[in-house]
Amino acid sequence: MKYVILIHSNPQPWGHPTGDFVAENQALPQEQRASMNAAFDKLLGELQANGELVGGEALGDPASATVVRWKDGEVLATEGPYAETREHLAGFFLIDVESPERAGDIVRGFAGPGETIELRPAMWPGGES
Template identity: 40%
Template structure:
């Protein structure tokens, strides 16, 4: 089953969503980068990794919505937040437990949070 692992982190310390929390030291950055590279290598070799990407700083976002038939596009995040969506992985794993195992190994699971959501087909009937 496919899951998206949504990586949330602190927007005030945004430099890179997984490696550079506030108060960063070089050794911590190197350790997090190595752990993340190892995880990516393992899930790539196992065929579990479908896609992964970091997202740009929230200040670069545009929010689009309709109100009364009019299109509203607003630059920047909708509201200030204590965390923001910093990146994601899509994995195809055998069980929900395996998705949790992968998410737990992401550096953001230590000082941010990783949300795990099943990916539905377009019909949504499998849920």
Template identity: 40%
Template sequence: MKYLVLIYGGDRPSGSPADLAAVRALTKFKGELAVSGELVSSEGLSLPGDGRVVQVREGARVVTDGPYGEAKEQLAGFFLVDVADDARAQQVAGHVSTIIGDRVELRPTVLST
């Protein structure tokens, strides 16, 4: 079963020792998931201002530069894992939550290949 662990963060990385330690710990955990065969993909995301909304209106593509709205937290990265069951997915998400010191969102994928 595939699950997405969504990591949220502020709109600007602080570069604090705690943030750097979290990045190192997440990188280590990413390696552990890769060794176990459970890691499908994991990436950090650029800042919201680098994003764009793309939509088609009346047959024309309309691209709007970000950021899109004021929010204290933005999607900062993710882990896509392929695990045996929901209990393992919750365990992985809990470990990520512990590392970053905040909540994460856990969502199963709809279609898995």
């Protein structure tokens, strides 16, 4: 079963890892931040070693985005930022796991102060997830 882990954040300035640029994370003691970063690096290493990590990417500043929509029979391109929200999609990871429970266990390791993490099943042609 494939799942996408979506990381929503609003680092200021925009940068990665997002936690380094999020006020809620910056407010934590340095030792706690270092421990959290080490735990995340360990999780990524384990996912990679056991074949559950398919891939992932950090995303650029929403101000550099272009949104393309279909409007009144024409393609309309608009420069970003475009979301009417405080948080933007900052990055994603694609995982391939045996069960929804395993995906739930993994996604908890992605949560951090000042960020919203979304776990969503990947959907393949034919409507099956």
